[in-house]
Amino acid sequence: MNITEIAKLAGVSKTAVSRYFNQGYLSEEKRAAIAAVVEQTGYAPSEQARTLRVRRSRQIGVVMPRLNSESTARVVDGISLSLAGEGYQLLLANTANDPANEVAYLDTFRTGGVDGVIFLGSIFTPAHKSVLKSLHIPVVIVAQQYEGYNCVYHDDRGAARAMTELLIRRGSRRPLYLGVTARDRAAGFDRHEGYLAALKDAELPLRAEDMLLCDFTARSGYDRMREVLAQRTPDGVFCATDTIAIGVMQACREAGLAVGRQVLVAGIGDSALGRVTAVPLTSAHLHYKTSGQEAAQMLLRLMRGQGAGVRSLQLGYEVVERASTGGPECETI
Amino acid sequence: MNITEIAKLAGVSKTAVSRYFNQGYLSEEKRAAIAAVVEQTGYAPSEQARTLRVRRSRQIGVVMPRLNSESTARVVDGISLSLAGEGYQLLLANTANDPANEVAYLDTFRTGGVDGVIFLGSIFTPAHKSVLKSLHIPVVIVAQQYEGYNCVYHDDRGAARAMTELLIRRGSRRPLYLGVTARDRAAGFDRHEGYLAALKDAELPLRAEDMLLCDFTARSGYDRMREVLAQRTPDGVFCATDTIAIGVMQACREAGLAVGRQVLVAGIGDSALGRVTAVPLTSAHLHYKTSGQEAAQMLLRLMRGQGAGVRSLQLGYEVVERASTGGPECETI
C-alpha cells in the first residue's frame, strides 16, 4: 500500500495525499476523500521513504552498555523526558558491554538516518574514535568525558573520594578498593583516583594488594571478597559500583561478619538494590536522570544548529549514608 | 557523501560501487580503486536508501514495557542470542509502561522498515489490536498469550499456584495476595487465578480483603503491606512479582516481624534482587531468556516465510525455595 495507490483510490494526485499528511493546502472535499480511504486501508506513509527525501527522521539513537542497569534506566528516562515533548522518538541499542557492538551500532545509526545520537559511554577504543569522527550527525556522550565531544558526566573522582573519606572517618584504617577496569575512564580510572586521593589526604599508605579488579557484576564482588576474607578481615571496603558492593556484603554476611560494624562498606550509584540489602548500603547518589535530560537538551541545541562550540558539563553527587558504614539508620525504601 | 560521488572519485560507475558492497562481479582493479576511495572517505552506503530499494533492513524492532527490569533484560538477551548470529540488529523501544507509547512505537516500526517485531506485551487495548492488525510484517508476542498471534509465554497460573501452595504447605493458613492489574493478563489475571486455585485446593476461604492491588514497584508493595500491618499480622504473602515482594519484606522488617518465621513471603520471577535481601526470597523461576530465544526463532521462521500457521508456546517454571518461606537456607549469589 503506497501513496500512489491511495491517490488512485481517492481519485486525487499523489501530491494531494502527501499534503494530507503534511498539512498543505487542500480542499475540504479532497481532504475528506483521502481521509476515507486512509481510514479504510489503514495506510500510513513510509517513514523510510520520507526520511530519504527530507533528510530528517525525528528519531534519535541511544547506544547503551547494559539493559538491566538502574543507572542506564535513569539516564534513558531523563532523555525521554526531554525529547518526547519535542516529537522525537528514541531508538535504543544495547551493546551488552561489547565495544565491538558499540561501534557496530554507532555505525547503524550513522547510516540508518537518525537525527542525532546519545552515547552512554564505557570504554573508548581507536575504533570508537574513528566511528565517532565519521558520524556526521550530532552526538552527545553521557557518563564519560571525551576530548572534543559534547559530554555530560559525573564527578566520579569526587564521589569516590568522598566515599573513601567517609569510610576512614567512620574508623576504617585500611580501606580496600574493589574497582573496575581503568579503561573505563569514569567508573574505573577516576573512581580509583578518588580513592587514592582520600588515602593520601589521610596519610594512609597505598598498597597495591588492597586494590582489586572486578567486572560490573555482584558475582565478581562476591568472589573477590571471598578471596580477601580467606586471608584477613579488612575493616572497610570501597566499591566502585553498588553492584559490586552487594556482592561484597553478601560475602561478609556468609563469613559471619557484621557489615557496618566489623566491616564498613560503601559503593557508588545509590541504586535501589542497596536499599533492600540486609544492611542498607552507603553510597554516592549520581544525578543520572539529570544527566540524561541535560544530554538531550544539548543534542536538541546541536540539531537546531545552535551548537556554540563543544561543551562539557559535569554534575555533582550526594553522599547518602546508610547502615553499611555504621552511620545513622537507613531511610526506608 | 553518496554512491555517485564515490563512483566519480574512483572513476567507475555507481553500479560498480554497489557491487563492491554487495559482492557482485568486479575486476580486481576496480575493486582496489573503490576500496581506496572508501577507505579514505569513510563512506558507508545509506542503509536507509538500500532498505527502500530492497525492502529488507535486517533490523528487528523490540517493544518493551520497562528498561530497568531483570525479566526484560533476560528476554532481550535471549533475543540477541538467537538473532545476532543471523545478522540481524535489534532496535529497542522503551514504552515506560504507557500503552499509548506501545502503540506509537509499533507504528514506528510498521512504517520504519524493520523486518519483524517482537513485542513484550503487558496490557492489550483495542488500539493495540488495530495497530497489530495493520502491521504487515511478522510479529511475535512474548510473555502474553494473544489469540491469533504467535506467542511465547510462561505458565503464570501454574507458577502462582505453586508458590501459594508452598506458602500453605509451610504453614500459612491465610495467605494474602498482592498483585497487579488484571488488565495485564499474564502477570495480573493469570497469577491471581493461580492463587485462587491454590486456596480452593486447600479448601481455604477466598476473601476479597486479602487480595490487594499494587503497581509494579517495590514502593507500592511496601505501602500496601504497611496498611495491612496497621490492622493485623498475616502469616503469609504471595506477591505477583519479586519487586513487590521486596517492598513487602521491607515493611515486615521495619515492623520487627521475622520474614520466613512469622510471615512467609513468596514472589515470582526469581530476580537477582530477591537473592540479596536480608531474607532471601522464595520465588518461581521463569524462563525469560529461553522465551526470548524461542521468540526470535519463531520470528526467523516467519520472516523466511516458513510460518506454518500461528503457534503459541508455553514455557514452564521452577520453584526456588529460599529462606523467606522458612525452608532451606538460600544458595549464595
Place this chain on the structure above:
DNA sequence: CTGAAAGCGCTAACAG
C-alpha cells in the same frame, strides 16, 4: 565483467 537506465515511496518546486 561493466554501465545505463529504471524505479523503491515519498516530498517539493513549479507552473497552472
Place this chain on the structure above:
DNA sequence: CTGTTAGCGCTTTCAG
C-alpha cells in the same frame, strides 16, 4: 488550491 515533474541514494535488470 492542484497536478506534473524531478529527484533523495541505492540496487537491479538488461544489454553490451
